[in-house]
Amino acid sequence: MKNRASGVSRPASHAPRPDNSEARAGWLLTAPALATILFIALFPLGWTVWESLHEHDLRMPWLGRPFVGLGNYLTIMRDERFWQSLGHTALFSAISVAVELTLGLALALAMNRAFRGRGVVRAAVLVPWAIPTVVAALLWRFIFDSQAGIANVVLSNLGLLHQPLVWFVRASTAWIPVILADVWKTTPFVALLLLAGLQSIDQELYEAASTDGASAWWQLTRITIPLLKPAILVALIFRTLDAFRVFDLIYVMTGGGPGTSTEPVALYTFNALLQNLEFGYGAALSVIIFIVTFGLAMLYMRGLGVDLGDSRAGKGR
Amino acid sequence: MRGRIAARVGLVLLVLFAAFPFYWAVVASFTPEATLFREPSLWPRELILDHYRALFTERDFWTPIKNSLIVALTTTVFCVTIGAFAAYALARIEFSGKRAVLAFILAVTMFPQISIVSPLYMLLRSLHLINTYPGLVLPYMTFAMPLAVWLLVGFFRQLPRDLEEAAMVDGASRWQSFVRVILPLTGPGLATTAILTFIYCWNEFLFALSFTLGPERYTVPVAIALFRGQYQVPWGQILAATVIATAPVAVVVLVFQRRIVQGLTAGAVKG
């Protein structure tokens, strides 16, 4: 705003913009991180979308990169292997997440009781979470590998198996070690999330409920679980997102096999991209995974009303 | 009372369940290949160091360890430093667009990696970064940067704002109050963020698998996953390698478990 020479100059302080210098500092400090993320995450994502609208096969460079519109997506809709892989992903996600949440809640409730050796328990369950998924996959594959693997030996000795199973030759049995490994690796994370939720519940509520004569079961179902709902929801959505993207575990344990009978969408996409080098088609698959994941993520942010502002902003004192 | 005993028994079983694969891997990694599957026993009967020796002489397992360390450390340092500035601004400075930035960063933490593998591959190829360290550090930042920023925002928000205001009234500029008051107090938060970021980078598989071409640039997870024997799966060496890959992480987790749990749960539970 310029002051006209003849006009009365109003002191700038009468109508200051809300903290221009603050805003500048804010953007300046955020810029490097934001630019990095934009450059290596958002820009490639845009590229993927663009690529998915093209026929692009790296093995046949002479074909060029013709624009095919939604052609790739239409092909996917008729692609049986895609629907199967989606089914595998759904099956894997549903079972593993259900088991993890149930087990995680039980573990959290047990850990929430003050007892000696709590640190040991926490560390013991935290280590599986912290190690590479690849390592977890190998550890469990070793346990179930070969007819003389320890799983077969133990199960036979317990009388649960009449003869040793070759777990990885059939899809129906191959899923068992896969899901077991996932449960082993990620239940701790669920339990710790729920434990933090449990610890934020006011203990006086339980004392009040006890004085009112509430049984332990009543307290669990009427106090704990309702108040734990946000934490349960967070765990549920985090785990679903992760399970939907499952790649490392299955790549190492079954390689999607036998055949493609345990192949999840992420692995199918990976194969399309980096084995078959069908970049256009793989990109379309990637976009579909992204849309589903993003939908779930939005659900999470909406459903929980994630607080992005901090509590004091603009509250005024 | 009965509930308490049940809880205890359950916990003991869970700890055994959690620990068994490690125990079994350790035992097997010291067992001769020949007896691994012949008559498996829960107790070690014969201990040898052959697998470990082979790991470093025949397979040069040092290289993937070195690669993993370089990539994970570089990514962590970058993300925590750059992330700290961003997180401070997002936690403390009022500016329009801030909520959008936070929402965006949170959304990116949930990005499926597979969705950007192909464009990243093209991008790295055009930058001639395939099969290089920067060619891994850059992609790793897609998940490490949002993670670091998101965790740090939580830590910065926990600091009482009065402290910063006191410093400013005492005569400190924003920069001085950041360096002399905020940073020293956020030390534990920075450490937690660094640990978590490091663990995520150390464990990453898909990008490392896609953007490296040979053993000279493989990271630990890729190297282990791609172990091949001449006639059969070299389980002894694989397990020795998993023990080596797990040991440092296990130590970090045992030492910093309290912090890690705090970092893991802070962002998620409070939202």
Next chain:
Amino acid sequence: MASITLSHIDKQYPNGYVASRDLSLEIADGELLVLVGPSGSGKSTVLRMIAGLEKPTGGTITIGERDVTRLPPQDRDIAMVFQSYALYPHMTVRENMAFGLRLRKQPADLVARRVTEVADALGLAPMLDRKPSQLSGGQRQRVALGRAIVREPKAFLFDEPLSNLDAQLRVETRAELARLHRRLGATMVYVTHDQVEAMTLGTRVAVLRDGVLQQVAPPMELYRRPSNQFVASFIGSPSMNFVRGAISRDGGRPRFTAPGGLSFAITADLPATDGPVILGVRPHDIGLGPADNGGPRGVVSLVEPLGSEQIVYVTVPGGADFVAAVGAEATPRVDDPVSLTIPGPAIHLFEAESGRRIGA
């Protein structure tokens, strides 16, 4: 030391909340001005605007001769004591106190001398090398005070500095602050919601409500001549009694009549014309007598013995309660019929609509 002038300060938050509206206030050099008001009255915001922690949306602030409206806190040369004390937890008491001077690049020996002087004066010398977490609440409060004093700023700002102390310590510290102010002769602005603190400490007291300045005056003036009903009710404990009614002058003798039958002759400063008013009278100005002594009658409904005095609730015709504070020697009992004695000069009248004081 310096005076502080606020002129036509407006503060509106982006969400529409107004913390200050056209507020003008002069704080003289060496004065201790107390800003008092209920929570949400904007008193802390005003203090934070003086400190530079919030920027006004309109108006100017000067400290000394300098317009500081646009200056960041670090360039204003003021010191502030926070409600939470805001001691830097990673620094020792000594480092906390020296922080401001160090930032100003003062020579080390001068800094050390100042810190020692102030620490001696406040009795902090034995704990100079401890961290804040090793101190009691009262000691932390002192360190916060010391950190401000060391700086020798142009003005001191206090944001409810006593509210985290227990009752006894609060009274002691209050007296100490008053002595400190006298000794330093410094300009101080002090925010509190506690009217006793405001009255005992302030050279003058400014009463705020909803971001609007209600009255600024020395404590006793505020008590004796509140400029409106809000100030009258906020200052003084127990709070002033108010009755809505009307003045009528039939035959020259003015009478106050309230709905429900309460009616008595009054001799206060009167409005020019008859009509509705609010009558106010402080509990300590009301006398209680036997039911037949001619004053307004009522029945005792509650007695709160406080030791030095007793607070008596008297229900008068129409159902309203009058609160009277009577001496320890009186023996009021619940359900006793009594009559109230209200001396003419003790009556405050306020306009029925605006609540403004009537008369001088």
